Amino acid sequence: MIVLAVDSSSKVATVALMKDDKLLGEITLNDKKEHSVILMTIIEDLLKFNNLTIDDIDGYVVSKGPGSFTGLRIGMATVKGLSFGSGKPYVSLSSLDALAFSVANFDGLICPIMDALRNSVYTSLYKSCNGSLEKLMDYSALDMDELVEIIKSKGEKVIFIGDGLDKYKDYLIENCPNCYFPPNHLNLVRASSLGEIGSKLLRDGQFDDPNSTPFYLKKPQAEREYEQRMQLRNECNC
Structure with a gap:
């Protein structure tokens, strides 16, 4: 095919x-x-x-x-x-599914973020499960502060991926403990x-x-x- x-x-x-x-x-x-x-x-x-x-x-x-x-x-x-x-x-x-798939082997939370303007992102949460991705949260448009609080409540390491990192990577480093980032070329869908x-x-x-x-x-x-x-x-x- x-x-x-x-x-x-x-x-x-x-x-x-x-x-x-x-x-x-x-x-x-x-x-x-x-x-x-x-x-x-x-x-x-x-x-x-x-x-x-x-x-x-x-x-x-x-x-x-x-x-x-x-x-x-x-x-x-x-x-x-x-x-x-x-x-x-x-x-x-x-x-968002496509972004998460690019880092599907990460052994923690996977959080794609796409810039939605006005300090917000399009996002969801995933986790690798038996070779496939399990979606843990509905597709959402969230303020960054709200997203970080959700991530912190999970108590797990997380990898962020997507063009939202162009704006928010420094913010995430400062406010979200135990976070990881992929190589820059993977941040494109x-x-x-x-x-x-x-x-x-x-x-x-x-x-x-x-x-x-x-x-x-x-x-x-x-x-x-x-x-x-x-x-x-x-x-x-x-």
């Missing part, structure tokens, strides 16, 4: 090709170019480098969130379009991690419904600002 995996949940655009359990290739761009401009180009280039066409793909994997509202919509729309056009199935996974997890689901016949959508742990900023303006207007009219 040949699987194409795509993630555009953050400023990173990443695409991977998997054949069974083998990684054929991966392209990751960590810059601020718009995903709508570069994503299909990356897919086309990766296929060409492997002497494949879109007709050779047996299934697709895509990140469903949390993350950038625009990025998630672009990634999901791209994969759903390819899936519909080719008649091949797809499965969507959490970007990797399409290869999504692909490895998703390939197993596709082989087991676990497909997404064609109408599945990204999931957001926060409302878009524009929507939040609109609600705040409406609240102020209602208060002024009282």
